[in-house]
Amino acid sequence: MSIEKVTHVYTGRVIEVNVEQVRLPNDHLATLEIIHHPGGAAILALDAANRVCLVRQFRHAAGGYIWELPAGKIDHNEPPLQTAQRELAEEAGRTAREWRSLGEFLPSPGFLTEVVYLFLARELSEVASQLEASEVLETHWLPFEQVMQMAQSGELRDGKSLAALLRAAAYVQSPAR
Known part of the structure; x- marks a missing residue:
């Protein structure tokens, strides 16, 4: 080409x-x-109780509130992991000691150059969140299995969140049945 x-x-x-x-x-x-588009990073943050951080965020383009993982745009050519660390602190009020790359996601490669880098974050600690004025969101911590059910039912519709859940499933322990 x-x-x-x-x-x-x-x-x-x-x-x-x-x-x-x-x-x-x-x-x-x-x-x-x-x-x-400069790209972005999305974070599947998993706490010690096997709960996932989801944000319920207002998205004008989606016509209202949607569920998604904490995520954001790469600023000033920063490394994707740095973007993930910044966004986790800003949106979820957490830092993580353990980070695992879950690879990349192409949201719409027919016309968009954006690459979203996916991460699994564990061993979390609380910090003060710092939302931007243009971010209207609520932070929720839900059991991993419930979030997977939300993905399967269509309640969770965000592509980057679905991709990260799919890739993280191999690293997350399900409760004994």
Whole structure:
């Protein structure tokens, strides 16, 4: 693939929008609308009681409140783990001694360059949360099994949260049945 031509359309606070003509691997010349995003990190924070931190956050684009894991945008090219650590403190009021990468998630690769880095955080300690003025959210700690049921029922609809839950399941001990 090669980029033949880029027409810049818009630069905002977070994203940049371009119309890009690209030569595809099959030699077809395609005109694509591409949104460039700096990426982000999402955290599945698991406490000693096997509870997951979920935030119930107002998302205008989703039409109201949705459930999701603490997460945020990569600022100033910071490493993804640093983003995760900052967002866990800001949104959940926690730090973690143990961090495990759960890999990457591509939210919508047909037109969006965003990569979301997924992390499992354990051995948590409380700190003061510091929400931004534009963040309207409630923090909840729910049993891992209940959060998995929310994912399976469709009550939890956020893609990055679903991906992190799926990947973290191998590392989380389920209670004996």
